[in-house]
Amino acid sequence: MVFTDVDMPGSMSGVTLAERVNESWPDIRLVLTSGRHRFADREVPDHGLFVPKPYRASQVIDAIHRAD
Template sequence: MKALSEQAVEQAAAVLVVEDEPLIRAMAAEFFMEAGYHVLEACDAAAALSILEGRDDIGAVFTDIEMPGDMNGLALAATIRGRWPAIAVLITSGRARPGASVLPLGADFIPKPYLPTDMIAKIAALMVSGRLE
């Protein structure tokens, strides 16, 4: 796993963590930073889209499903995959368990609570597979 994560870090960019709960967002951000990723944070979908529109170095988005505002994490993921198809998207939730048919094409899901190693491995795999398409 470490080699895959290192490869993803070398080839790309930042991970945007989208989570409305500040402590959970900080914890996820710390996991990604410890794995060597540059991390950006957003508290909702609107903030995430604003960040994405202003940057070209984001390689992956890690988003919760349930967030305040007009757009939940699944809608955010679909928007990202439509506008920025090269960006990997990993979706999480402690309540919802969306089936594969609900996930946007190319996105993946990891349930809360997740192990940091599993989260990092999934993001790294999504980033690498996105480069191979």
């Protein structure tokens, strides 16, 4: 499981990280978050999930369970 923000410090975005994880380790599930960007779940690599900010811990936990 990888849970990452779309906007990360440095030159790599969370979307790029998710794409690279999906390419190298397709069995790892992906959950993205952002307070600036909105994605439909279908836009997240490998049918991952998107949780918009601000979020409650229960929303993240639910996304992790659904991503399995």
